[in-house]
Amino acid sequence: xxxxxxxxxxxVQDRNSEAWxxxxxxxxxxxxxxxxxxxxGKYLGGELFAQIFTLxxxxxxxxxxxxxxxxxxxxxxxxxxxxxxxxLQYFDPYTSYDLHWFPYEITKCKNLIDSRISTRVxxxxxxxxxxxxxxxxxxxxxxxxxxxxxxxEKEISxxxxxxxxxxxxxxxxxxxxxxxxxxxxxxxxxxTPPKGYVPYxxxxxxxxxxxSYKEWEEANVVKFKLDxxxxxxxxxxxxxxxxLQLIKKIxxx
Numbered sequence: 001x002x003x004x005x006x007x008x009x010x011x012v013q014d015r016n017s018e019a020w021x022x023x024x025x026x027x028x029x030x031x032x033x034x035x036x037x038x039x040x041g042k043y044l045g046g047e048l049f050a051q052i053f054t055l056x057x058x059x060x061x062x063x064x065x066x067x068x069x070x071x072x073x074x075x076x077x078x079x080x081x082x083x084x085x086x087x088l089q090y091f092d093p094y095t096s097y098d099l100h101w102f103p104y105e106i107t108k109c110k111n112l113i114d115s116r117i118s119t120r121v122x123x124x125x126x127x128x129x130x131x132x133x134x135x136x137x138x139x140x141x142x143x144x145x146x147x148x149x150x151x152x153e154k155e156i157s158x159x160x161x162x163x164x165x166x167x168x169x170x171x172x173x174x175x176x177x178x179x180x181x182x183x184x185x186x187x188x189x190x191x192t193p194p195k196g197y198v199p200y201x202x203x204x205x206x207x208x209x210x211x212s213y214k215e216w217e218e219a220n221v222v223k224f225k226l227d228x229x230x231x232x233x234x235x236x237x238x239x240x241x242x243x244l245q246l247i248k249k250i251x252x253x
Contacts, residue, residue, distance in 0.1 A: 005131045005206060006100070010141040012053040012076045019044060019051035024058060031061035036087070038062055039069035050074055053098075057143060060084035066111075068092065075099050079142060080150065080180075083108035091115040091171055100130070104150040104179035106170055107191075115171025123176040123204075124167050126196055126216040132176065132204030135163045140178055149182035151189050156182045164201035167193045195219035 013020060026043045029035075038059075041049040053076045060081035068085070070093040082088075083105025091106075093099055094116040100123050106112070119125050123132045140163060146155050161180045164187065168177055174194055179201065181187050190201055196216030202208055211219075 005133055005204075008133050008135075008138045008140050009076055014051070017051055019048040020056075022048060023052055024056050027056050027058045027061065030065065031058075031063070034064040036064055036066045037069065038065045038067070041070065041072060053077070055079055055082070057081045063087060066090065070096055072096065073099075077140075078102055078106070080105040080148070082106050085109055086111070088112050089114065091117075094118055097121050101165070101176045101178055102170070104166065104177040107168060107177065109170075112171050115173045117171075117173045117175060119173055119175070123165065124197060124210060126211075126213060126220075129210045129213075131206065131210075132165050132202070132208060134205035135165065135203045136205075139163055147180055149186055150179040151181060151186035152183075154182050156180070162187070163203075164190075165198075165204050166190055166201045167197040169194060 022044055023040055026040055027038075030038050040052065040055075044052070051074075053074060055075070055078055057079050058081075059079065062085050064087050065085055066087050067090045068082075068088060073093060073096040075093065075096050076098045078093075078099070080103040082103060086109070088109040089111050091109075091112060092115065095118055097118060098121075099118075100121055120127055121130070123130050139158070141158065146157050147161060148155055149161070160182060162182075164179050164181060166177050166179055167174060168191055169175075170177075174197065179190060187201060193199055196211055196219040198208065198210055
């Protein structure tokens with residue numbers, strides 16, 4: 001387990017830069033033209049895209065976008081407004097190595113079925129169990145004086161919000177999410193994390209005990225004995241020939 005706990009960085013973006021202004025114009029262009037792909041790296045070019053560390057809150061306008069391409073970005077965070085991208089189907093921030101977590105609101109993208117994420121750099125990932133920052137002493141701050149509860153969307157101040165980490169599946173990946181909650185009732189409405197991860201919402205910190213890799217493996221990896229596979233092949237003659245050949249090839253190895 002990695003015992004180094006990074007601090008949450010706030011105020012990550014220079015909003016007066018040329019890169020930021022051009023990105024905001026791109027968001028408006030995609031929204032107005034109801035485009036289905038949002039790929040800021042391609043639009044901005046490498047030099048300007050490297051200066052982008054978050055996305056504008058105006059991404060909430062991208063109602064028609066189905067593919068969000070953030071490949072190779074230097075993003076450090078994504079705003080909760082991503083939850084309003086109601087048509088989003090594919091989320092690709094692959095090789096964005098500074099993205100260690102995502103906003104809980106991404107779970108509200110009900111059409112999101114596919115993702116490509118560099119999971120090794122995520123807090124709590126089963127491969128290295130990178131530790132979660134302690135939220136009580138290092139809370140996350142977004143742009144603006146208020147925010148909305150991640151569950152009921154009630155507008156609250158930062159003094160009212162109670163922040164928790166929770167690990168859930170989005171698309172085809174299991175990722176750590178940050179939830180801003182207004183009440184205990186909203187906390188109880190959070191889904192149950194998948195097996196092999198911290199099984200409840202938590203505040204992070206060095207004292208947090210995460211499941212071991214072995215515990216994750218026992219909960220998620222199905223193991224078959226070679227004799228069982230051979231027996232199954234013999235019993236199921238109706239199996240498609242190509243699949244049968246593949247299984248036999250694996251068994252012979």
